[in-house]
Amino acid sequence: MPNHSETKTPRETVTVTDNSSGRSVEFPLLSGSVGPKVMDIRPLYNELGIFTYDPGYTSTGSCKSAITYIDGDQGVLLHRGYAIEDLAEHCDFLEVAHLILNGELPNPTQKARFNDEITHHSMLNEQINFFFRGFRRDAHPMAVMCGVVGAMAAFYHDSTNVHDPRQRMIAGERLIAKMPTVTAWAYKYSMGQPFMYPKNSLGYSENFLHMMFATPCDDYEVNPVLARAMDRILILHADHEQNASTSTVRLAGSSGANPFACIAAGIASLWGPAHGGANEAVLQMLREIGSKDRIPEFIARAKDKNDSFRLMGFGHRVYKNYDPRAKIMQRTCYEVLEELGIHNDPLLSLAIELERIALNDDYFVERKLFPNVDFYSGIIFSAMGIPTQMFTSLFALARTVGWIAQWNEMLTDADQKIGRPRQLYTGEKPRPFRPLADRA
Numbered sequence: 001m002p003n004h005s006e007t008k009t010p011r012e013t014v015t016v017t018d019n020s021s022g023r024s025v026e027f028p029l030l031s032g033s034v035g036p037k038v039m040d041i042r043p044l045y046n047e048l049g050i051f052t053y054d055p056g057y058t059s060t061g062s063c064k065s066a067i068t069y070i071d072g073d074q075g076v077l078l079h080r081g082y083a084i085e086d087l088a089e090h091c092d093f094l095e096v097a098h099l100i101l102n103g104e105l106p107n108p109t110q111k112a113r114f115n116d117e118i119t120h121h122s123m124l125n126e127q128i129n130f131f132f133r134g135f136r137r138d139a140h141p142m143a144v145m146c147g148v149v150g151a152m153a154a155f156y157h158d159s160t161n162v163h164d165p166r167q168r169m170i171a172g173e174r175l176i177a178k179m180p181t182v183t184a185w186a187y188k189y190s191m192g193q194p195f196m197y198p199k200n201s202l203g204y205s206e207n208f209l210h211m212m213f214a215t216p217c218d219d220y221e222v223n224p225v226l227a228r229a230m231d232r233i234l235i236l237h238a239d240h241e242q243n244a245s246t247s248t249v250r251l252a253g254s255s256g257a258n259p260f261a262c263i264a265a266g267i268a269s270l271w272g273p274a275h276g277g278a279n280e281a282v283l284q285m286l287r288e289i290g291s292k293d294r295i296p297e298f299i300a301r302a303k304d305k306n307d308s309f310r311l312m313g314f315g316h317r318v319y320k321n322y323d324p325r326a327k328i329m330q331r332t333c334y335e336v337l338e339e340l341g342i343h344n345d346p347l348l349s350l351a352i353e354l355e356r357i358a359l360n361d362d363y364f365v366e367r368k369l370f371p372n373v374d375f376y377s378g379i380i381f382s383a384m385g386i387p388t389q390m391f392t393s394l395f396a397l398a399r400t401v402g403w404i405a406q407w408n409e410m411l412t413d414a415d416q417k418i419g420r421p422r423q424l425y426t427g428e429k430p431r432p433f434r435p436l437a438d439r440a
C-alpha cells in the first residue's frame with residue numbers, strides 16, 4: 001500500500017525564460033550516481049520552439065551510461081566503479097574487458113569461459129587474407145583496419161542482426177577476438193612478411209605480440225614483461241566514455257547499422273591527430289624537436305595562436321588535471337626500458353624535459369594542460385619495436401572493447417533514438433530561382 005502521508009521530495013528543475021516571448025519553462029534536473037547534474041532539455045523545442053547550440057558537445061550529455069566515469073578536475077577514471085589504477089595493477093585485459101562489457105569482474109569460472117570464447121574466435125575467415133592483399137603495402141595500417149573491419153560484415157552475416165542479443169554478443173566477441181589478428185596482419189602486410197596465425201595456447205597480449213613479431217622460420221618466445229606491459233596499455237585504452245570515436249560508434253549504430261560498420265566508423269574517427277592519432281604525432285614531434293635545447297622554440301610555437309602546432313600528448317577535453325592513465329603509462333615506460341636494457345633513451349629524456357618545462361609554463365598551467373595517455377605510450381611502443389605508423393592501430397585494438405560495450409548499451413536503452421542533431425542555419429534565406437540564362 002502506498003503511504004499517502006509520505007512527503008515527496010520536490011523535483012529539482014531549471015527554469016528557462018525566452019525573453020522575446022516572455023514564456024518560461026521548467027526543465028527537470030537529472031542526477032547520475034556521481035558527477036554533475038544534467039538538465040533534461042528534451043521538451044525544449046516543443047515548449048519554446050528553440051534549439052541549443054553546443055558545437056563539440058562541451059556541455060551536452062548525448063546519452064546515459066553506466067560504464068565509465070571520469071572526474072576531469074580530480075583526475076579520476078572509473079570503469080563500472082573500479083579505479084583505473086586498481087584495474088591496471090591487478091587485472092589482465094580480458095578481465096577488464098569482461099567488466100566493461102558485462103558490468104562485473106569475472107569470477108574464476110566466468111573468466112575461464114570468457115578467455116575461452118575470445119581465444120577460440122581469434123582466427124579470421126581465410127578469405128580475409130585475400131582482402132588484405134588488395135591494399136598497397138605502404139598503406140597506413142589504420143586505413144587497412146578501417147577497410148578490413150568494415151568488410152567483416154560481408155564475412156560474418158550471421159551476427160549482424162542488431163535486434164538479437166545473442167548475435168550482438170557474438171559480434172562483440174568476434175570483434176574483440178579478431179582485432180589483434182587484424183592489427184598484427186596489417187603490420188605483417190606492410191612488412192611483406194607472412195601472416196602469423198593466432199596461437200590458442202597464448203594469452204591475449206602474448207598472442208598479439210607473437211602474431212606481430214614471430215615468423216614461420218624461427219621459434220619466438222614472447223617476453224613476459226613486454227606482454228604484461230602490452231596488457232596494461234590495452235587496459236588503459238579500453239574505454240573512455242563519450243569521446244569522439246565512441247560517440248561516432250553510437251551515432252553510426254543509432255541508425256541500426258551493423259556492428260562491423262559501426263566499429264569501422266569508430267576506427268576512422270580515432271585516426272585523427274586530436275584523438276587516437278596523437279600517440280603517433282607525439283613521437284613525430286619528439287623526433288622533430290630532436291634535442292633539449294630546441295624545446296623552448298617548440299613551446300613558443302605551441303603558444304603562438306598564428307601557428308597551428310600544438311604540443312601533442314598534452315591537453316584533454318575532460319581532464320583538467322594529470323590524466324591518471326598518463327601516470328601509469330610513465331611507470332610502464334620505465335619498466336619496459338629497464339627490461340630491454342635501454343638506459344638514457346634520448347626520446348624519453350626529451351619527453352621528461354618537455355613535460356617539466358610545459359608544467360612550469362604559465363600558458364599550460366593557466367589552461368590546465370597536462371600530459372595525456374598518448375604522451376608516453378609511443379615511447380613504450382617504439383622501444384618494443386613497434387613502428388610509429390602502428391601506434392594508433394593499437395589504440396583501436398584496445399578501444400574495441402569500449403566501443404562494443406557502449407554500442408550494446410545504446411541498443412538496449414529505452415530512451416535511444418536515431419542520433420539527429422539540429423543546427424543553427426546561417427545560409428541564404430529563401431530566394432527566387434533564376435534560370436541558367438538569367439545567371440550572370
Ligand code: CMC
Nearest residue numbers: 273274275276278302310311312313314315316317367372
Ligand atoms: N598545445 C597547445 N595549446 C593547447 C593544447 C596543446 N596540446 N591543447 C589545448 N591548448 C590550448 C588551446 O589553444 C586553447 O587555448 P585558448 O584558450 O587560448 O584558445 C585551450 O588550450 C583550450 O583548448 P581547446 O582546443 O579549446 O580544448 P579542447 O577540449 O577542444 O581540445 C584536445 C582537447 C585534446 C583536442 C587538445 O588539448 C589537443 O589538441 N591536444 C593535442 C592532441 C592530443 O594530445 N590529443 C590526445 C587526447 S587524449 C587521447 C584521446 O582522446 O584520444
